[in-house]
Amino acid sequence: MLAIVVSRADEASEHVGEQLLEQADWTEAIDDDRPDADGGGTVYRTDGVELREFDALHLDLDGVAAAFDDPDLLVFASRHAGETDELLTAHHTGNFGAAEFGGADGEFARACPNAHRRVVEALSEHAPEEYAVGMECTHHGPTDVGVPSMFVEVGSAEQQWRDPEAARAVARAILDLAGVAPDAPREDGTRRQLLGIGGGHYAPRFERVLRETDWTVGHIAANWSLDDLAAWADDDEQRRAVLRDAAEASGADFALFEGERPEIAADLESVGVRVVEETFVRETTGVPLQRVHALETELVRVEDGLRFGDRAGETDEWSVVDLPTDLLTAASGIDREATRQCVERSTLAFVTEQNGTVVTGPFAVPVEAGRRPIVDELTAILERKYDSVTREDGELRARETAFDPSLAETAGIPEGPKFGRLAAGEPVEVDGEQISPERFQRERIRRFEL
Structure with a gap:
């Protein structure tokens, strides 16, 4: 069930709440067990969704999920304040260092990366033409919510907080979350969820990952968040504990970096979080994570040159083969792009050099096909240059x-x-x-x- 929190202390939240009530058919009930200020009184329900109103600002609402009837996802309808003009945004909550705006020091609410991806998509679908859509780093409370949660916001000043079109767009995006799981499906004991590290308060790189790959993003530590962490943590162990907790609250076994923070990368690796580059995220899109793990184990890691072919997502059994280096070199000399394409079409994965630009092998190929399809296509490329190409006595001539x-x-x-x-x-x-x-x-x- 989707829980929606509306704050009477937040003008934008109230306007989004009004639009929410207009966008669906709600039933009303009275909850006499809770004070009206704490989400009691009139409760609104529609299919898979429950809306309650609170007097306090969102960031002061600790344990707010307890007011609802067994939710699995909670959204705070909120305002965004900043020098960013017309903006609709979403983010998770927590503190990498000292808590200045709600929540506890060095703690995090459970993120909802899969739902976060969907709400960014929905905001883009519903946003008025003049509004940008974005996402922010993790930067305030509450940290004790009770279920996976996030803020969905109208920004960035009074004019926008009072804009009915913006409020309607946010309301529609929130309602689009009904039935959406907080997390990506589990694969190979993990999920396609990332802890984001580095960059500015607004997170275009991580937003790009959301929009262009099948990975999702949980908590994001901007550069200033990492500075706060360094200033607050008493020692290395406490810093590592906060980073571990941020990954756990993101449901993430992987961390994606923007910029260079070698000490943070080392800390994350020490607590079992794998640090990856954007190349890894893009290369593994569409490839089952169990297969990624098996092929990296058998060949090399993505960061060391592994690339995935078109068969990676469809074939369960493979063998590892080599091809003559001079054959690959000759074909690439005739048509480099066609050579790369034929390798990609026929393999699950292959090894490269020079930042993925030069195909060298070995190659993981489907057992039933072997390397014959690659050799046939390379033969066709050679025929563009040579008068004839034949297969004789275990060699191409x-x-x-x-x-x-x-x-x-x-x-x-x-x-x-x-x-x-x-x-x-x-x-x-x-x-x-x-x-x-x-x-x-x-x-x-x-x-x-x-």
């Missing part, structure tokens, strides 16, 4: 008939333009004699062992 300068030299042809014309297949005249280029051509065979 690429044949071409080409100008041989040594034959021309032996025949007394002077070097210069006439060499060039013969090499281009044109006849030349020497001492009044017309000489055909075929006279100086020789068949060459290049062999690629398979």
Whole structure:
């Protein structure tokens, strides 16, 4: 069930609450067991959603989930204040250091990364044309909510807080969360959820991950949050504990960095959180995490050059094979992009060098197909250059008939333009004699062992 918190102390929240009540058919009930100021009194319910109003500001509402009837996700309808003009935004709550605005020092509410992704999408769908949509770092309380939660906000000043179109957009986005799970599905004992580290208060890199990959993002520690953590933590162990708790509250076993914070990366690795780059997030999109783990174990990690092919998400059994380096080099020399594409089409994964730009192998290929599809496609690429390419005695033989300068030299042809014309297949005249280029051509065979 989705729980919605409206604060009477927040003008924007009240306007969003009014729009929420207009956007759905609600039933009303009276809760006499709680004071009206604490979410009692009139309670509004519709399919899978419950809305309650509170007198206090959201960030002072500790344990607020207890007011609702067994929710699994809670949303605070709120205002956003800042110098950001028209903005609709969403974020999780907690404190990496001392708590200045609600909650406890170094503690975090449980994030809802999957629902957060959906609400950012929904805000983009419903936002008035002049409003930007974004996400923020983790920066205030409450830290004791009781269920996965987040703030969904109208910003950034009174004009926007009173804008009915903005309030309506936020209301619709919140209602779109009915039935949405707080977390991404569990895969291989983990989830596609990230702890975000670094960057500014607003988080365009992590928003890009949300919009362009199948990964989600929980708590985000902006650079200033990390500075707060360093100032507040008494020792290294306390700092590591806060980072561990932030990952746990994000449901994340992975941390994605923006910028360079080697000491934070080391701390996270020491508490069992894997630090990854954006390349990892993008490469593993669409690939089951169990398969990612198995292929990284058998070959190399993504950060060391592993890349995934088109078969990674569809084939359960594979074998690891090699291809001749000279064959890959020759095909790449003819058409580098086509060579890469044929490898991607035929493999689950393959190893690269030079930041993923040069394919080297080994290759994980489907057991039933083996490496034959790759070899066939590489053969087709070679045929663009060579007269013929055949498979004989365990090797590819690429044949071409080409100008041989040594034959021309032996025949007394002077070097210069006439060499060039013969090499281009044109006849030349020497001492009044017309000489055909075929006279100086020789068949060459290049062999690629398979």
